[in-house]
Amino acid sequence: MLWRVGRGNRQSLHQLTHSLADRFVPSSFRTPHPLPLTCLRPPALSRRRAWPIPISSVSPSPNPMPINGHPPTHDLPSEHLSFMGGPHSRSTASQSLQKQTMNILVDPDFLYAFSDSRKISRFAQKMISTPHTHRALLVLVAAHYYGCHLGKEVYEAVACRLAEARKWRLILALARLQKRQSGRQTARLLDWCIHALVEMSQFTHLDRALEWFEEEGLPPSRRTYHLLLSGHLRNRNIVKAMDVIQRMLKAGLGVDTHTHATVISAYRTLGPDVVVQTRALNALEDADANTSIRILNALLQFSIDTRDTENLLSLIRHFDFGTFDVSRLSFAVRPLRRGAEGAFSDLIRASSRSHASRRFLPDIATYTILVHYLASQGDLVSAHGLLGQMERSGLTPDARFIAALIRLYFIIGQPSAAISVVSAVCADVEGFQAGLRSIHLAFEPQGGLPLPHVLPKPTVEIFNALGAGLLHLCGIDGLQACLRLMQMCQLNPDRHTQALLESHLVHAEGFTMADVARVSKELSLNDLSLSRLSHLLASSLRCHFHSAKRSGWNNTPPGMQRLLPTQPPSHLAQTFTAGKSFDPTAGLHLVITHENACIRPVVQSLTDRGVFADHRTFALRIRYEAVIKGDMKAAKNIFRIMLDRGLHPNEYHYTALMEGYAATGELAAAEAVMNFAERGGIRPNCVMHTILIVGYARERKPERAMRILRHMVATGVRPDVPAIDAITSVFFAVGAYRLARQTLLSLWPSVAPLPHDFERASLKMLVFHLRNVYDGQVSSKKLSHRERRQVEGFVEDLVLGGEITDGPAQENLMYVKGHDTLRREPSTTTFTQSDYSISVCRDGR
Template sequence: MPWRVGRDLRQLSQAAHRVLERVHIPHHSLCVIAQPLHSTRRVLWPPAVAFKLKHSHAPTVENASHLRENQVPQEPGVPLSQAGLRTDGSQEGADGSDLEPLAPSAEVLSALSGLFAQHPTRCTVADLRSSRTQYIVPVLRHPHHGPGLVLYLLESRGLDLALWTLKLASEVGQKFPATFYGQLAAWLTTRKRWRDVLRVTLFARKSLGHTTTSLLNWRLQALMEIPRYVSVGEALALFEKEGVTPSRLTYHLLVSMHLRNCDLPSALAAIGAMESAGIPVTSKTTAVVMLNYRSLGLTPSIKAQALDVLRTTSNDQVATAVLNGLVQLMLDAGDMHGVVAILSSLMQAPEDPSSAPGADSIPEDGASNDKIDPALTPSTFLPHRRNVANVATYNILLEYLANQGDLSHAVRVLQEMRAAEILPNSRTAAALARLYFATGHANDALHLVAGTLVNFPAAVSVLPHLGYTASIPPEQPIPPPTPPTIEIFNSLLLGALKDRGLEGLYAVLSMMQVAEVEADATTLTILLSYKHRREFASPRELIKIVRLLMSSGVTPTMQHLHILLSSLLRQEREGTRARGWHVYPSATSDSVAEQPACTAYSHPTAGITFHTRRKHSNLLRPVVQSLTDRGVQSDRVTFGMRIKQDGVVKHDMEAAIQAFRAMVDSGLQPNIYHYAALIEGYVEAGDMEAATNTLRTARAAGLQPNVTVYTIIIFGYARLARPGQAIKAFRDMVAQGIRPDVPAIDALVSAFFRAKAYGMARRVLLRLWPQIAPLEDNLLEAPLRELAVTFRQLHVDNEDIRERLTSEEKCALRSTIRKIAKRWTDVTYKGLKARRMGSASHVVTRTPKYTKPLGG
């Protein structure tokens, strides 16, 4: 169907161009705004209309290179200016609040526009005289009107005309001080216009004839946010060349830059250079590290330093930043209980439980009074003695619960926010929209989006095309309206693509155009992920989309590369993946490996190369070259794909282990995905002992295996026709409270099929079917092949979110597994007894109704 592929590519490219052609900002950063935690009980916004909650859900964790349907990808790190840590007691972090745009008269504006059209590069005093527009000179020379005019033009007409006016004002005698340029850069920073910040700092250097520490720091931050990473030596050499002294902020920006780039040695070098310059490490340095350490993963030493700062610092801004960074790192590792323990050890809970924030919140409309897991009760992990929790603290918790699909506890976090008088912001709204879409409350999510678009009726009119019904009131809490942001639209785009496909994409892009919200790199990541996962687009098609947008000025990021590499890796693996229950994967690869252009682990691709894919490599080269030229290094996701390719595709476990060790040596902390890649490699090699030992190592490291890891183990035993071991692994998974999904049950059934126990395979499938969906009566007598094919089709509807088992469900499922295990023991015993008596086992090798290979 080449014509259909080409049509979809053209449609997606045209839709993306409608908004993405104006994209210049590839960075989507987290927002941390320091606000105190109050204890009054005034309700700030109304509670839920109906407190009728469905079961909470937790997602089935997939490969690290995949974007979950209900998850917005986020860049690690938080801008220091937004964290309240940028100033370091100086005037460098001035936010430009004393600058006010002053609209000129229509005559002055018309004269400037005309001069700009006639002399687009440079306008001199002679040009002014010849055009008889000398009357604008007093305005340009005025100490307040001149800067105000520049800011007005910057806001309304863009940077080109604003900088042109700056040059013209300098020609007629206006002297803009260095602080003005710093305030101009700060104004652009609040709008994330990083490339314009670079232009302003460059023009300031030419206009003043010199530069300042503040202007160089603005330039350094803009380079970090683009991102374009520079070495510590290169950055400090620039300061030395300009004859200015680096400040503490300079070194903090260098630390942030290299931590975001997963370059721990360079970050340590920046801290060493700071100490050599006579600037000691303080609690603010620790806060900077915590805000940007997310890309590396939590380590015991970082955790210990964070706890020490929280216990000793008297600076609430520093404590807030450290707290939020630590909570984010621990939640990334899935350690909610650790978050509870950390905060409980730091903050003393109130003696009277009824005085805790939110303690007066009671279930509404007949909601259940069941006891909530204390590890997820917000009143147990929000501080009471110190005002260090702010809106960002709650947002981190809400985003974690949104990714888990845990609606009930997310609503309780919102109740805590109301009780603590913490006003929700746009990031709160984005997390809630993602949560409501993921848990089946799409109309509530659309109500929330409609609230942000009250000033854009044309955009609201598009919402019914996404299923919005204004007449149906929301069932879940809807916070007060916030201005529309790209984060909210990205959450809307995730839900719209899932429910409406490309039709939803067109609707969201048109709404963004009406609301004048520009797309960012995350928007493109969501689009690529949709094409990759939902439409199974070929690597060539995805690469062409990225190349097409690069020609429009879009800067590729590591998140884009992750999807492209994942698509190539999936295509390469198709030749070695097992199909059905009868087929065994080949032990070796027959394709000839192309010699890698770069095998260095620090390369953006972590040295990943693909077999017989030279055309794809040529297409991918400009994307990789763009990242390489900007100094971008590999991260944990690319390392995970390198480990998986070496172990699973190339069947080279020595190379996989070497890549794993190289990742650890570089300071990147492995997560469950990296261990899963090693486990899958051992399974492919048939070494189940090494696979189970690796699983135990991961658990000893504090990582919680997910359903995917257990499925790999179960499948490994199935390949070796060991149903007894497969049952044991399945039972261990259930004991951990992990709900089995379609692949896990399918892998267990295949273990009996491989052992030629076809009757047991059919019986196990029928017994476990209700864990996924109700079993229809017409399937009770269906042959095994029909059952297997029908069951696998259910995975589409159940792959997004899988909640953990409740205590009752766990007990019931363990009882079912015990019965299956006992039945298999009896079957095996009877088979052995029959063989000893010299007769063929009619139980184990009974002829099935359909014994041809089942399709994968």
């Protein structure tokens, strides 16, 4: 069994590694019980207590044991064995495990395995691929105890494998172990520690990262500064990110193409900044191939986030897709932009022409981004062509690409194809095919399904994509079936799985947050992420937002909106816009007192880690101030704070402001917000148009509502069920019931086929059936050219028919409160240019 350098047998080492791994790892893995999702009840479910893994740092053994000797059992430090016990090292069962460990440690084969540090490195990396990842550190502890010298390459190789397995906490423990065993830490391992802190959102510890290098007498490298820069940008902390750049310049390391790639890759958490994108695009002139692909992938993602398909098409021309014609992809051109964004689009087109002779081969991340985009467009034909080109290029798909492919099949209505992909990935898992039979779906034959020849191993990300699709089709039963399949693959749910469950329970099943918290305990997760906090806040405020919504059907007399109480409910306290309590919830946790038991632990953890508020929490706070409290001044103040932090507003922030103005009857200001959003590169969506239509319905102004509908259709936005419901309520509000019915039936085919016997159904019954369609509506694709012409023709027939009148005298008249009465006067409250002066300056437009 001996293996020597240059003369050994690699197969002997492989067999030895497997035999030692079998002795470290029990033959039967402990798997959690299936989640009883079919028995969802308010009483608390049983919870398995999760103990932290006791990772101890150990010092070098003063009397290392010879490699061929037999150690006395009483000399082996107890902390060395704490790695073996895992989360149950304190129990009585762990004592028997320690005795079994001692028998292993005195085995001659085991002692021979510790004769070479390269064997130790391979053995430790082998342990990382098992369910007992933390035992990889036990291998290093035991090797050091027996006198084997471990070089820095051993620790760095193990750290790299731990990062691939996303075991970030063990990387920190590994760094402490290296410090104890070798007396110092290496720069490479310290960089891995910074990377681990960023992935765990431990941003407060990043402030001391450069001090670690000073203590070890090591100069920080460019990679170190880039990791810190990426971490602060991901935390939306512009001030500290700029400080890192200044420190890097002071250290004599200038800004290069890798710096631009780091900034543009991490800047998605802040939003699309034209200046940042322009600098990154200009850096392509001097960047190498890998850096150029990173930059282009980030720019592609920005274009998709802002639905800017014109820039997306120009950026794709930088890549060489071989025989696949990118013009086959379904692109719709946006309206012409103005200002700095238009100049940036011209720069992209010029760059694509200048790089015509130097095109880059796309990597797997490029294909993943495009598959996600094609899924949103429902373009299966282009996706299959793209997949074929990826096969011809020889790229191996990763878990993210497979997850994107699964989402594509669910969106286009081919769930059996998505399940076939998962089945191919898990073909080597015993009993998996039998487990698939528990998913009761109508399987249609899939002829010629294009799948890569080499598939990745099953991951929780793949099953989360499967679970999201099954949850939509089969409800809780679908998610439970997905969890059973995950158990067969020895995978545990993560925070994304928990978010899927909780979102479904709140929105589909009507659970309260207290009931959801009790149910989700069965997943044994301690998710203290910012995304979970945003979900908790949104769920807690959901009923208050719903009660504050005003419909065109339940119409109040014009002007009564200003008499409606704008005070928040009794349990919503006064909030503040500054102070230490602002992050990470943008001050929202101060107003939710009845849900503090669920929210307080998450808020405290994020506060301790120095996590800043993100786009979602700012959007919730703006909407709370605008819609629930009716305080537009406070809402705009929160909006300016967000801009000052460098966060670029998206459609949710503009929508929250529009909803607040519409609720108070200031529809001119609401329209001004939508216009500013369009100038800022945010294309108005269906929700923005619907808010205005509902507002004009309450004002009994059908002509203006039809003008908004014409604008929506002209820009290619497909009306959804709420939009059709709103435009129907406009005519109902003015008593034009025949027009209301005609409008409803004419717009219905754009969202679903007309029901049977619709000619005999009343308007009330038709509206009832229309709202039932909304539950099954998935796709929000743009209107085709033919559909747009049909809807535009119908709208023009209504307007030109002379049946919709609004009167020019009412153009700028609004109802205001007078002394014991209501009087009409010209409106002086509008959303002016000065209100968004900060937005214009920050965006450079």
